[in-house]
Amino acid sequence: MATFLYKLGRSAFRRRRLVALLWVALLALAGVGAATAPAATSSSFSIPGTEAQRAFDLLEERFPGAGADGATARIVFKAPEGRKVTDPAHKAVVEETVAALKSGSDQIVSVADPYTTQAVSQNGSTAYVSVAYKVNAMELTDGTREALKQAGEQAQGKGLTVEVGGDALQTMPETGAGEIVGVVIAGIVLVITFGSLVAAGLPLLTAIIGVGIGVSSITALANVLDLGSTTSTLAMMIGLAVGIDYALFIVSRYRAELAEGRDKEEAAGRATGTAGSAVVFAGLTVVIALVGLAVVNIPMLTKMGFAAAGTVVIAVLIALTLIPALLGFAGDKVLGRKQRKGAEAGAGEGAATGEEAKEGKPNGGTRWARFVIRRPVLVLLVGVLGLGAIAVPAASLEMGLPDDGAKPVSTSERRAYDMLSDGFGPGFNGPLLVVVDGDKATADKTVSAIKKLEGWAAVTPATPNKAGDAAMITVVPKDRPSSVATENLVHDIRGATGDDVLVTGATAMNIDFSQKMNDALVPYLALVVGLAFLLLTLVFRSVLVPLKAALGFLLSVVAALGAVVAVFQWGWLGSLFGVEQTGPIMSMMPIFMVGVVFGLAMDYEVFLVTRMREAYVHGERPGEAIVTGFRHSARVVTAAAVIMIAVFSGFIGMTDQMIKMIGFGLAVAVLFDAFVVRMAIVPAVLALLGHKAWWLPKWLDRLLPNVDVEGEGLAKHVDGAGSEEKPDLVKV
Template structure:
């Protein structure tokens, strides 16, 4: 592989105009496609294989009006103290408001007065009107939302408290200025690392080109492939991080090759042949982790994974082709001023005091590596204890999917949620929809009555409505209001109790019952994600383990990499629980409302963090193995690997942390949580696991770290990540040149 990439890097360097033109053309094509693509609707959400989805599919077939997935709004009215909503003036104002909402937008399908639908609290203090739209929340225009807000604002002038819940006011998530700050931090780190504005600008420019192509392609295909808005956000997040990192490693290695006296074209070829090999395998681990999300069998999550993986592939290809092309344009400007004079006509730099000419210069990475090699047990214990302490909150992890109760208390959605809870009971914010399939029942009406009677006797049931039948009378819909809140454990137990009672109902009446609705769907999603976590972990870690055996030609190094990853991801999840569930330092990260951790967070972090963690493992340890293969002792190889790689890996980690942390400012709770989780995970993995635990373990293992059974060594392909083939070819060329030189007398 190193030889192929070496030739590719030299080709891109020589044909720089052609390489740059191709990427500019791809960016233009993707941009035009995104600009001309139709506006995508919000992605459909389905969870195949669950009872909630089965019930929804049945309703879509037999009672499509009941399964409509348009936007909805719940307008909650509360009368002033001492008054009731049924008072003449208040009642007139409420009816007037509902009528104005219906007339305010041609997208309103239905708006029911609370006095008609009988949604008035027992004490008469609170009422709510249900509004349904013909289109999804993402398809609603700003004019539609403005009409709803203006109408409710006007109603408040009468003295009524009016708040709006539901998803009708849900707008596109905003990431805020912190995303720009994250990119600015990345730029500063790159300037400090390289000491050259040109060298610092290359990774940023190429990463933005890659993200531009990836996100524009997602936008262009969003309507055709049913991609949600979160898909492009995730692709942007991952694409920026790996795009900057991969380019950083190539540029850094290029400068190192120049420092050894090679000409620019040869240096570009060797940089792509060595660091580019590490980029390819690091990218493969990220792609495996993201594509592996398909194991969960939740289409939305699968699409997010594939889209982000596509952006990673683009980042890898750009690093291998566009970076060497741009290095051809940059010339000597990628070097600091002192290095330019040294390498381009200024002569060799005199050894500093205390240094021997030709001896590698000491740096922070070298000094830290020597410290770890001298005290591996102490470093190992401190690192493991620290990560273990950070992981303790995981034992109290509560999973769920956010509803309006997780919104900040300042929002109208949260205020509406609280008004309904106070006036009617928390269960009214998430009623369960029980669907009765009566096709096998001898007496459908009697069977539906039996279902209602059985459910009303269960614990945690507040109210059960009378069955509503479809036209054919073979399907009944029953609304069940729990006594507890939608995200409560009691509600989850009630869903399971209803489903458990279905067997008895089927045997007695021949009817089959299923529970669906938003609350039941959330419960099923959480369960499906929990069930898929271990198989997904086994698949992703197993495939990456095999890949790393090929890269490092070792058994213990990949095993150590996987165990270190588990420590870092558990510690990161512990931090997420502490901040978003317990509220520790919540105000610092803009967390206004604590609650359960999103159900997809553990499996998502496992996938993304594993791929990113292997990036640093590959980049750092390949330099160690390169030194070991070239004859250095195991301990010295660790120091050499840190001398060449520690500074660059540290810079890459800081950049990735800054990019992920930039998404903490998002208005979307899911994006905020993912940004924080990935940022803290990269911090733990890069600076604790890879920079401390990895060299400590390798120091303790010594030569055993690079042990591989002979039979396996013969069976594995030689991918030559260390670039040994390039060195051998160079030595052959040097020998041939010596043979051609005339003998001197």
């Protein structure tokens, strides 16, 4: 592995113009594809294997068009205190609004008059107009949305309180300024780390190119593969973070090789062969974690995972090829001014330059490692107990899918949601749709069975299809959609009826989705952690080091979930992070965090412990190897973690609640994993284990191939080649 990457790095360095041209051409090609492709739409949401999905499929089959995924809207009218929407003056306003909507857009399928569809509350205070559209929310034109808003605004000033709800107002998530701030912070950290604007700019430039190719490709294929509007945002979040980190490690190792007196091409080859090996295996762990989301068997989540994994693969390839090529263009400018002067002063003498070469002067990483080695039990206890305390709120985790009730009170959608709840009851916003696979007699029998249950506010008569072999029944729960009482009602209906009766609707889908996510968590963990354990065993040739890495990850991810619950569910420090409305944590959040955080956590494990392993196999004692690993890697790992935290934190400013929550969760997870688990708990455990940390059964040692991440084979290859390779060092 190391020898192959060494040759690849040198080849990219020599042919830097060709390599750079190829990547720029790929970026341009992806950009053209994205610009000419149709706009992304809302991804179709399905949960294979659940009753709610079977009911939806049956609905599509027996009631063609009834389950269409076109956008919907509700304009809600509320009369002043003591008045009714049925008063002649108010009724005229509502009817004017209905007429305006019907002529407002050719994308509208139907507009329901509340006075003919019985969409008026019992006390007469509230009414709503239902609007159905031909296309989904992402395909609505600006003119259609504007007509909807204007219809509400025009009615607002005529004595009624008017609010607009529904997914017709849904738009692409707005990009917050925080994302730009995150990239700026990353740039500042890189400048501080390297002391050179050129060295700092390389990781940023290559990460942006990689993300540009990845996101543009996703955009170009969005309609064909039904990727959805949020897939590219998540791919950008992960791709930007790992892209900067992977480039950072190779550039840092390149500077260290220059500091040891090697020429530029040789330094690029060695940096790619050593740090590049760690990048490959770190990238593989991230890809395994993201692709592993397929075991959940939810198409939307699978597509998100594959799209993000593709962006990570691009980041790895760019780090291994474009970075060495750009290092060839950068020349001595990749070093800081003081380092360049030092190199010129010591030219021809193999003089060491830079912070990396000052092994005689302890840096912050060295001092911290020595402190941990002296007090491993104390550090281990503080780290474990601290993360354990933060993880406590995770025990109160409540999961659900967001609706308009989860939006801030400042939005019209949320106010419309509340008005409907006040006028028609808390369960009105989450009706259950019961689909009967049978004749009218079976449907009437089902209605009678449902009415014997508790927890419903209204049960409509069965509505048969044209063929008379299926029927629909709407059940309005007494309680709000996300309540335990409503969940119990769903289970009760399913238990009181036969296999020919299926319950669906947004609320039932939410319940089935949460259950499916819970059922998939253990198999997913087993698959991802198992594959990564084998991969890390291959890299470190140890059993206990991968085991410690996996257990440390579990601790950090549970602590991160605890922080997410505390902020987004309990509201602690919610205003600080722009959380206006607390509520259940999105059902996909835990398993998505597990997948992404596991991959990212293994990055730091590989980068940090690889240097320890390298020192250990070259004869250093376990304690010395820990100090050596920190001396060479702690500063760079710290910079990488700060950059990743900054990038993820930038997405907290997004308007989309899902993106905001994921950005926060990933940021705190990296904070806990990098600075508590990898920087404190890992060296403490390794110090306590001593030589046992690197133990591997002899039979397993014989079975495992030697991937040579430490570069031992590379050293032999280079030393054996001697001057034979010198004639090939032709610079372009």
